[in-house]
Structure formats: structure tokens, C-alpha cells
Amino acid sequence: MVSDKENGNWNICSKKAGGERKLGIPTVLDRVAQQVVKQHLEKIVETKFHDSSFGYRSQRNAHQALEQANRNTYNHDFVVDIDIKGFFDNIDHELLMKAVNHYCNEKWFLMYVERWLKAGVMHQDGKLKTTLIGTPQDGVISPLLANIFLHVVFDNWMTKNHLEKPFERYADDIVVHCKTEKQALFMLKKIQNRMQACKLEIHSDKTKIVHIRGFSETKYPKRYDFLGFTIQPSSYKHPYKEEVKTIPSVFASRKSKSNILAKFKSLQIHKKRKTLE
Numbered sequence: 001m002v003s004d005k006e007n008g009n010w011n012i013c014s015k016k017a018g019g020e021r022k023l024g025i026p027t028v029l030d031r032v033a034q035q036v037v038k039q040h041l042e043k044i045v046e047t048k049f050h051d052s053s054f055g056y057r058s059q060r061n062a063h064q065a066l067e068q069a070n071r072n073t074y075n076h077d078f079v080v081d082i083d084i085k086g087f088f089d090n091i092d093h094e095l096l097m098k099a100v101n102h103y104c105n106e107k108w109f110l111m112y113v114e115r116w117l118k119a120g121v122m123h124q125d126g127k128l129k130t131t132l133i134g135t136p137q138d139g140v141i142s143p144l145l146a147n148i149f150l151h152v153v154f155d156n157w158m159t160k161n162h163l164e165k166p167f168e169r170y171a172d173d174i175v176v177h178c179k180t181e182k183q184a185l186f187m188l189k190k191i192q193n194r195m196q197a198c199k200l201e202i203h204s205d206k207t208k209i210v211h212i213r214g215f216s217e218t219k220y221p222k223r224y225d226f227l228g229f230t231i232q233p234s235s236y237k238h239p240y241k242e243e244v245k246t247i248p249s250v251f252a253s254r255k256s257k258s259n260i261l262a263k264f265k266s267l268q269i270h271k272k273r274k275t276l277e
Helices: 028-048 062-073 093-103 107-117 142-161 181-197 254-267
Strands: 010-014 020-023 078-083 167-170 173-178 208-211 224-226 229-237 244-252
Touching: 028 093, 028 107, 028 142, 062 167, 062 173, 062 224, 062 229, 062 244, 078 181, 078 224, 093 107, 093 142, 142 167, 142 181, 173 181, 173 224, 181 208
Parallel strands: none
Antiparallel strands: 010 020, 078 173, 078 208, 167 173, 224 229, 229 244
């Protein structure tokens, strides 16, 4: 366990794509305390969350988010695929506490949440570094805090200002659907400004406009990855007419396929020579 007796600490681990991720692995006492606070807060905020928010919520999962994303692609030719740069590592504590306080202003509750946020990072050399921004991953309450933050920053903002644009959000993975190229460019700019105003940064290399079907003056990618799957146009021949149609379809992403093959290779099943008995 990487935690002091009172508040708990963060730990550092490597990410698959390179870089480091801060993990907040609580002690048993901290885990129990976080679960109590989480259950208390969930009763307040769960009914207020947006229907298009699927991450870390009861009775909601990634497959539902994927199904809705594919369904919305049928009548929206463009998608804004949004990637927030280091979301969990860059959440502003002051803004997060303000969002939490909006839904629950009990002093004992706010005191514990603030303690967990500021517990610090335990490095491999044993030194403890104070954390000024970000929320630790692997903590019991961290996903709920992240959902509250993005509910205020993105979900509510979309409802109030861009109600006609459907979207799906799973934690910090977000896709927004638009009917035209002009709408997609407009929404991308608006979302960038909104995130910047809330002290978050859009990853310029990973955030993109995707053109699934229809006409476009500018050439855009024709597929996008969402929650380990790829949504892209798929052609099929009409069973009764001599024509070929294109519809959006869901496939396992290339990255997921590579990870699966790498896992099987690491197991070295092909080298095992044993009888069925």
C-alpha cells in the first residue's frame, strides 16, 4: 500500500503509450472512508447526471455508449473526437471543490475530499511531493469526482448551449455528433475554448474531426476509435437491388487487436506441447 496513516498518497506507474500515470492506492481505512463518502455523494448526484454519460455509473457501461455512438452516426455525418490531455492529472482542485460543494456542502464531506486530493505523490525514492492539481486514479472516489467535474464542465454546458448536438461521454472519452462540416468546425472551436476556460487542454494531435459519410469539401479521417472499438463506414450490397450502400459499423480497433495478439504471444501457448489428458 502507498499511503500514510491519515490521508493516503499517490504512486507512479508507467502507461502503455509512454509517460507516467499517478495512482492513488488507499489503505484499507482510507478505502472504507472513501466508499462511505462515495455512496453518500452518489445518492445526490446520480439522478442529476446526463443520460449520455456512461462511465463509472450503475446500470451503465461501455457497450451502451458504443451502441449509442454508432446509432447517432447514422444521421450525423461528422464526429468531433475529443481527447483531453492528461485529464486526471490536470483537474484544478479549486474548480473541482467548487463543483462538489454545489451538490454537497457538508463540512465533514468537503474536508475529506480535499484531504484526498492533496495527499501527495510518493515517488520511487520514497520522497513525498505535494499535489496542487489532479485527482489520483485507482482511488475509490476518484471516478465519481471526475464525473462530477466533467458533468459541470461539459455535460451541463452542452445541454445549455448545444442541446441539438448529441454526444457520448465515458469518463474523459468524448465524441460529439454534427450534421455538417461547418457545425463540426464550430463545435471543435467552442469545446476548445470551454476546456481552456476550465483549465483543461485539448490534445491537438489526438482530437480530430471525422467524416463518416456524405459530402465534404475538406478531406478528414473516415473512422474513429471509441472505447476499444472503431466506428467506420461499411459497404454492403442490397439483397434485392443492384446497388451498394454504406452504413456506419462497429469493429474491434487495430490497437485492441494488437494488444490481444501480444497477450497471446506472451502466454506462449503455441510452444506448449501437452496431451489433452
